[in-house]
Amino acid sequence: MSGGSSETKLVNFAMGNKTRRKIINFLANGNRNVEEIEALVGNKTIDFHLKILQDADLIELTERTAKISEHGKNFLKSDKKSNTEELKDLSQAKPVEIAEVRQLLPCIADSTKFRVIANMAPPLGGVLKILEPIFPRGNYSDKKDSLIIQKGEIITTIYGSGKVVMRMVKNENEAKEELENLKNTINETIKKGIVPPPREKVRVELMDIYKHLPQTNCRDCGEQGCYSFAIRLMAGQVSLDQCTQLKEPGYEPNLERLQFLAAYI
Numbered sequence: 001m002s003g004g005s006s007e008t009k010l011v012n013f014a015m016g017n018k019t020r021r022k023i024i025n026f027l028a029n030g031n032r033n034v035e036e037i038e039a040l041v042g043n044k045t046i047d048f049h050l051k052i053l054q055d056a057d058l059i060e061l062t063e064r065t066a067k068i069s070e071h072g073k074n075f076l077k078s079d080k081k082s083n084t085e086e087l088k089d090l091s092q093a094k095p096v097e098i099a100e101v102r103q104l105l106p107c108i109a110d111s112t113k114f115r116v117i118a119n120m121a122p123p124l125g126g127v128l129k130i131l132e133p134i135f136p137r138g139n140y141s142d143k144k145d146s147l148i149i150q151k152g153e154i155i156t157t158i159y160g161s162g163k164v165v166m167r168m169v170k171n172e173n174e175a176k177e178e179l180e181n182l183k184n185t186i187n188e189t190i191k192k193g194i195v196p197p198p199r200e201k202v203r204v205e206l207m208d209i210y211k212h213l214p215q216t217n218c219r220d221c222g223e224q225g226c227y228s229f230a231i232r233l234m235a236g237q238v239s240l241d242q243c244t245q246l247k248e249p250g251y252e253p254n255l256e257r258l259q260f261l262a263a264y265i
Helices: 005-016 018-027 034-041 046-055 072-085 127-134 173-192 206-210 226-234 251-260
Strands: 059-062 065-068 095-107 114-123 138-141 145-153 155-161 161-171
Touching: 005 018, 005 046, 005 072, 018 034, 018 046, 018 065, 034 046, 034 065, 046 059, 059 145, 065 072, 072 251, 095 173, 114 173, 127 173, 127 226, 138 155, 155 173, 161 173, 206 226, 206 251
Parallel strands: none
Antiparallel strands: 059 065, 095 114, 114 161, 138 145, 145 155, 155 161
16 A cells, blocks of 8 residues: 555554454454354454455455455554554643533533533643543644544533533533543543554545435434535534434444544544
8 A cells, every 4th residue: 555645544444443453453363264254253244344454455355265464464563563662751741620610501502402611720731632542532633722522422622721611411410420531531541651642633524524424414413404414513513423314224334434534523
């Protein structure tokens, strides 16, 4: 592979799935036929997973036999190296506390939900960028010095100044519980002093999102159509959970691709 952005996106997508990581690690120990792989991971979506790995040039398929490619071997080597060597030092960071929950207001995107403004002390400042990889759906912005974290419908923004804004919560109790979980996750990482290596950024375009939506314009999500839903998803104003059709049989591949793309929005 040439290593361009499209290839990188394919590899990131392929290895962002637990089943496919299991398959490629299985193949690292030798060639396997499809039946052996099915016995390991189940046969419900085996063809789909093998096709994704093949498209990413991580495995080679010959008739009913799969083997890891040279690119796949190199990926596993570099992945192990990055997990052991590219660790960040958090020795200067101090444990944080949620000092106060100042406001509980109706959420702009959904009036049945709430947004909370709180304060984190001491402010994390530049440490925010280092902490980004500990959140599966975290995205740091240099321009705003903020870390946006999505967990289900809940979207949390932590600013370097210490301000914390949490949107789409059901009530104050849920907000306090999520803020406590957030604090504990950060403090546990600071205590350990290391974080995983930074994820490579993937540029997500509006049409990347739209083409994987059902495109039925059913309006069950409350939007005028799938295109407007894609726009609001890119803006962080809606979540994939609100597209009910993606939960129906047959849309599993679309949902998985969208979940991958949404993590980089």
